[in-house]
Amino acid sequence: MSDDLFCEIIAGERPAHVVSSDEVAVSFLDVRPVFKGHVLVVPRVHVETLTDLGEVGPFFERVQAMARAVEEGLEAGGTFVAMNNRVSQSVAHLHVHVVPRQKKDGLRGFFWPRTKYDSAEEAESFAARVRAAL
Template sequence: MSADLFCEIIAGERPAHIVDSDDVAVSFLDTRPVFKGHVLVVPRGHVETLTDLADVGPFFERVRAVAGAVEEGLQAGGTFVAMNNRVSQSVAHLHVHVVPRNKKDGMRGFFWPRTKYASAEEAASYADAIAAALRRTPE
């Protein structure tokens, strides 16, 4: 495993608000969310880009489940799901952004402000709501 930030989170060496974790992927809150409840879904094994991902189906099943859980758990109107490959990829570990969306939320195209959680407790409440919705979602 390469020593990147996401590998450290996966290994439990760095704290994160984990939403879900299994043998395929780990999902956790972005520390600089576009909107509160913004989740990153990363493959458990170190993979840098989408073209490096050998088994796409199981990984994107997790992305799909998280997108549904963000909508349900946060009563969001929808989600924005995106990823970068190399350019604008802040961590060299494949990650998919799942961002809660609502009409008139201020997001325009690909330019948006980032926000912060008021506290670790507030971040944990968002992670818990999404995780609870994931547990209710049949696979």
């Protein structure tokens, strides 16, 4: 493990309100929640980004279970599930935000400005570049 904040929580060296912990992931309340009940799901193994995570299936099974638990346990209307990779990643340890939502809770779409493609051709050029990288 690294010496980042989340590794310290995983190791039990830093206090946290742990919601779930197993051999794959540790989930705990975000100390600066968007809404109360906002949970972070982090892989137990130290990786910085999603592309660094070896097997994604087991980790995202935990994310899926947490989204279900947040909805049921908090009687939320739904959840906002998100992650950053490098840019805007406050801790350099992969983490997924599971935020409880209610209709008209004030959270609107994404937290960043949206844009449009100038044409279908421009959109296809971006799709083609990503497709080629696969």
